[in-house]
Amino acid sequence: MRWSHAFVPTLRDDPAEAVAPSHRLLVRAGFIRQLMSGSYSLLPAAMRVRAKVMQIIREEINAIGGQEFLLPALHPAEIWRESGRWDVMGEEMFRLHDRKGAELALGMTHEEIFTTLALELRSYRDLPQLWYQIQTKFRDEPRPKSGVLRVREFTMKDSYTFDVDDAGLDVQFERHRVAYLNIFRRCGMDPVMVEASSGAMGGSGSVEFMVFSDSGEDEIVTCECGYAANLETATSVSAPVDDPVAATIEKFPTPGVRTIKALADFDSGAPADRQIKTLVYEIDGELSLVLLRGDHDLMEQKLRDHTGAASVEPASPEVIYESLGAAPGSLGAVGVDGLTVLADKALAGRRGLTTGANEDDFHLRNVDVERDITVDEWVDLRTVKPSDACIECGRPLRIDHAIEVGHIFKLGTKYAEILGATVLDADGNEAAIRMGSYGIGVERAIAAVVESSHDESGIVWPVTVAPYHVVVTVLRIQDEATRAAAEGLYEDLVAAGVEVILDDRDERPGVKFADAELVGVPFRLTVGPRGIENGTVELTVRATGVTTEIPLRETVSTVSDLLP
Numbered sequence: 001m002r003w004s005h006a007f008v009p010t011l012r013d014d015p016a017e018a019v020a021p022s023h024r025l026l027v028r029a030g031f032i033r034q035l036m037s038g039s040y041s042l043l044p045a046a047m048r049v050r051a052k053v054m055q056i057i058r059e060e061i062n063a064i065g066g067q068e069f070l071l072p073a074l075h076p077a078e079i080w081r082e083s084g085r086w087d088v089m090g091e092e093m094f095r096l097h098d099r100k101g102a103e104l105a106l107g108m109t110h111e112e113i114f115t116t117l118a119l120e121l122r123s124y125r126d127l128p129q130l131w132y133q134i135q136t137k138f139r140d141e142p143r144p145k146s147g148v149l150r151v152r153e154f155t156m157k158d159s160y161t162f163d164v165d166d167a168g169l170d171v172q173f174e175r176h177r178v179a180y181l182n183i184f185r186r187c188g189m190d191p192v193m194v195e196a197s198s199g200a201m202g203g204s205g206s207v208e209f210m211v212f213s214d215s216g217e218d219e220i221v222t223c224e225c226g227y228a229a230n231l232e233t234a235t236s237v238s239a240p241v242d243d244p245v246a247a248t249i250e251k252f253p254t255p256g257v258r259t260i261k262a263l264a265d266f267d268s269g270a271p272a273d274r275q276i277k278t279l280v281y282e283i284d285g286e287l288s289l290v291l292l293r294g295d296h297d298l299m300e301q302k303l304r305d306h307t308g309a310a311s312v313e314p315a316s317p318e319v320i321y322e323s324l325g326a327a328p329g330s331l332g333a334v335g336v337d338g339l340t341v342l343a344d345k346a347l348a349g350r351r352g353l354t355t356g357a358n359e360d361d362f363h364l365r366n367v368d369v370e371r372d373i374t375v376d377e378w379v380d381l382r383t384v385k386p387s388d389a390c391i392e393c394g395r396p397l398r399i400d401h402a403i404e405v406g407h408i409f410k411l412g413t414k415y416a417e418i419l420g421a422t423v424l425d426a427d428g429n430e431a432a433i434r435m436g437s438y439g440i441g442v443e444r445a446i447a448a449v450v451e452s453s454h455d456e457s458g459i460v461w462p463v464t465v466a467p468y469h470v471v472v473t474v475l476r477i478q479d480e481a482t483r484a485a486a487e488g489l490y491e492d493l494v495a496a497g498v499e500v501i502l503d504d505r506d507e508r509p510g511v512k513f514a515d516a517e518l519v520g521v522p523f524r525l526t527v528g529p530r531g532i533e534n535g536t537v538e539l540t541v542r543a544t545g546v547t548t549e550i551p552l553r554e555t556v557s558t559v560s561d562l563l564p
């Protein structure tokens with residue numbers, strides 16, 4: 001490719017709206033352009049990177065027995081109704097009608113459609129199967145963000161496994177785990193695997209592949225000992241609090257006190273870790289009280305995971321007033337009946353606590369949780385804090401932002417049972433197929449590579465996924481001998497199978513160097529009149545900035561040795 005004819009629209013300045021480095025650099029370096037919120041055109045340089053990422057994915061998934069499919073992106077509503085996810089997916093699913101009025105959806109994932117194909121599997125002898133596709137997904141994300149990190153239309157590699165028993169599923173899950181690590185490492189990332197929530201997918205085992213980055217929307221909890229979990233599921237040991245001896249409950253006035261902090265600052269109040277935080281939630285429409293230690297925060301995802309509810313929403317102040325007779329800030333669970341009470345495990349055995357009296361401007365002290373509150377369920381519901389200790393080894397935990405680049409789930413028999421995908425097992429009994437589902441966001445992975453590999457001058461592509469291996473930068477295109485040498489070198493590199501772009505533009509060297517660095521080509525060969533006189537060119541390594549002079553004759557072999 002000749003740069004003079006390439007469409008690589010680099011920009012001198014950062015786009016104003018971009019904060020994440022991958023967003024900023026992919027736009028500036030001419031890889032992506034926004035069409036509308038959460039919707040990007042991929043320009044030719046991005047397509048080259050994407051093709052390489054997809055090739056790596058194909059190689060690794062084929063290596064564990066994957067068979068490639070291509071399923072429609074347009075789905076009939078019925079199949080999503082049958083699985084129960086037409087409602088669960090809510091506003092994230094794009095829905096439309098065809099000319100006959102039939103309801104359709106744009107696929108946000110393909111468990112239902114692959115399971116429909118799996119209905120043709122009849123016997124345990126047909127298993128195991130590993131099916132995958134690389135295809136567009138549509139999700140009407142509430143907050144598209146950070147360039148291609150979170151968009152509404154993206155390419156996903158999604159695979160699905162089908163096994164006759166749990167042991168088979170475990171094998172395929174483990175194979176995917178290893179294949180995913182290979183994929184991300186070959187793309188130049190170093191992901192952490194974390195235990196994760198299964199969310200709307202259902203199922204049990206769930207591992208996410210996370211790349212540390214401040215641009216990531218996920219938060220992950222890690223410990224030196226190797227413990228790693230998504231904050232949505234992470235657990236920890238919080239510093240214990242000594243409680244006083246048992247005493248009888250007392251109601252006392254707390255005029256104007258409406259928050260944990262105000263009660264902690266109040267004269268006869270109590271420190272936050274001696275208070276009970278009472279939250280009111282509508283869980284699938286049913287009112288429930290959620291209790292936590294005053295200084296702990298609820299992790300809503302844990303509430304969703306525990307209840308399995310489709311809708312988990314904080315109750316409105318009106319609903320709360322009607323059911324408990326007080327406003328938020330004066331609520332408590334003492335003496336409440338008729339409502340489900342879910343208490344965080346950190347409250348177990350606690351006494352001498354202060355909580356709202358369900359009467360505005362009054363609180364209760366000396367509350368003994370087990371004596372005074374009818375707790376229906378003890379659940380781990382709180383959000384881990386950085387100061388907490390690791391449940392495995394007791395050392396302090398870290399919480400960092402990260403990008404989820406891949407996710408593997410054990411679905412078990414959920415979809416097979418609902419949609420009737422069974423096989424005859426070795427004993428001739430009908431068995432629901434054990435399924436797994438595994439996803440990688442292709443453009444998100446590309447952005448994550450940029451997040452992990454860039455500097456102030458631009459992107460630093462790992463050779464394995466770079467749009468070009470080499471840029472040949474001609475310093476004085478007007479100089480006949482220089483031009484001829486550069487053209488010759490270009491032809492030789494192409495003939496040797498090197499992916500090369502010849503910067504034959506009539507531009508100042510500074511502009512060409514800046515563009516080569518911004519676009520992030522791993523190796524630059526600079527061809528100038530002085531070098532040509534001596535029979536040399538300069539080789540600059542993008543990642544290190546180190547430049548060496550090499551004989552023109554040896555350039556092709558030197559460069560070939562640097563490539564994978």
Ligand code: ATP
Pocket residue numbers: 109139141148149150151152154156199404405406407439440441442443444445
């Ligand atoms: P997130 O929590 O970030 O919304 P998810 O849990 O919804 O992700 P999955 O349904 O597991 O994601 O999809 C598999 C993979 O698809 C993710 O690991 C991610 O790489 C990618 N992905 C998901 N949503 C998006 C999106 N809106 N834009 C780009 N890639 C996405």
Ligand code: MG
Pocket residue numbers: none
């Ligand atoms: Mg999502």
